[in-house]
Amino acid sequence: MIDLTDKKILITGATGGIGKEIVSHCLSLGAKVFATGREIQKLDDFVGDKNLVILPCDLTDEKQVKVLFDKLEKLDGVVHCAGRIYPYPIKFIKEKQFNEVFTVNTESLITLTAQLFQHKLIAKKASLIFMSSISVQHPYMGGALYVASKAAIEAFSKSVALEFASEGVRSNCIAPALVQTEIYEQTRNAYTKEQWGKIVSQYPLGIGKPKDVANLTVFLLSDLSTWITGTTILMDGGLLLNSNR
Numbered sequence: 077m078i079d080l081t082d083k084k085i086l087i088t089g090a091t092g093g094i095g096k097e098i099v100s101h102c103l104s105l106g107a108k109v110f111a112t113g114r115e116i117q118k119l120d121d122f123v124g125d126k127n128l129v130i131l132p133c134d135l136t137d138e139k140q141v142k143v144l145f146d147k148l149e150k151l152d153g154v155v156h157c158a159g160r161i162y163p164y165p166i167k168f169i170k171e172k173q174f175n176e177v178f179t180v181n182t183e184s185l186i187t188l189t190a191q192l193f194q195h196k197l198i199a200k201k202a203s204l205i206f207m208s209s210i211s212v213q214h215p216y217m218g219g220a221l222y223v224a225s226k227a228a229i230e231a232f233s234k235s236v237a238l239e240f241a242s243e244g245v246r247s248n249c250i251a252p253a254l255v256q257t258e259i260y261e262q263t264r265n266a267y268t269k270e271q272w273g274k275i276v277s278q279y280p281l282g283i284g285k286p287k288d289v290a291n292l293t294v295f296l297l298s299d300l301s302t303w304i305t306g307t308t309i310l311m312d313g314g315l316l317l318n319s320n321r
């Protein structure tokens with residue numbers, strides 16, 4: 077039985093489809109949750125829960141991030157769900173597009189993580205989790221920047237695992253394939269109905285749900301996974317089984 081009682085967990089992207097489900101799971105398992113996002117009204121369902129602290133924050137704004145450190149307590153877990161998909165075919169990539177994707181998906185998460193350690197806000201034996209994407213293994217047309225931004229996060233997570241193992245701190249990535257959230261809707265809109273049908277048919281177990289990702293996340297946050305670090309766990313409903321690549 078997974079138990080997160082008394083664990084203090086920071087969740088970025090807590091207002092998103094996957095993040096919100098993780099907030100809900102963590103609260104139901106007894107954790108105290110620090111939830112960040114920009115559109116915090118999306119967390120209205122949880123307002124009044126004494127174990128939830130909502131911290132509005134644009135992670136790309138240094139001043140707003142600084143405010144976080146005064147409001148956080150020593151953390152037993154960090155779940156980085158903040159991220160954006162911006163599809164750009166390679167021929168259209170310039171510095172602007174690069175920055176648009178990497179600032180949110182990579183830079184803000186790396187610098188926030190580093191600052192959490194600098195402020196001594198990561199407890200011994202803490203578990204850090206970064207949401208990557210199956211697209212690192214299985215890239216899609218137009219996804220070059222997104223895929224590269226997630227690959228960088230996977231490499232960073234391994235370095236965190238190595239540098240902080242002596243403190244029992246663990247760092248892992250979860251790499252989901254398509255999960256039914258806003259990002260999923262945006263992805264779907266980029267395809268014709270026929271193309272989309274073909275994509276969905278490649279999933280032997282169907283498209284994922286936020287609760288599928290939340291279930292793995294709470295396991296990685298818990299003391300049941302204390303020997304797992306420096307890895308990326310794929311969750312793809314069997315997609316790669318059907319891949320010809």
Ligand SMILES: NC(=O)c1ccc[n+]([C@@H]2O[C@H](COP(=O)([O-])OP(=O)(O)OC[C@H]3O[C@@H](n4cnc5c(N)ncnc54)[C@H](OP(=O)(O)O)[C@@H]3O)[C@@H](O)[C@H]2O)c1
Binds near residue numbers: 180252259
């Ligand atoms: N859904 C999928 O199919 C899928 C598959 C693989 C990987 N992933 C990854 O899983 C993570 C969560 O995805 P999701 O589907 O839940 O996406 P989502 O519903 O679009 O949520 C994205 C989250 O990122 C936050 N965010 C974006 N820019 C931000 C910024 N500048 N500052 C602070 N927060 C920011 C959003 O906050 P606001 O809304 O408050 O601005 C939101 O909470 C992402 O990293 C995504 O790349 C998703």
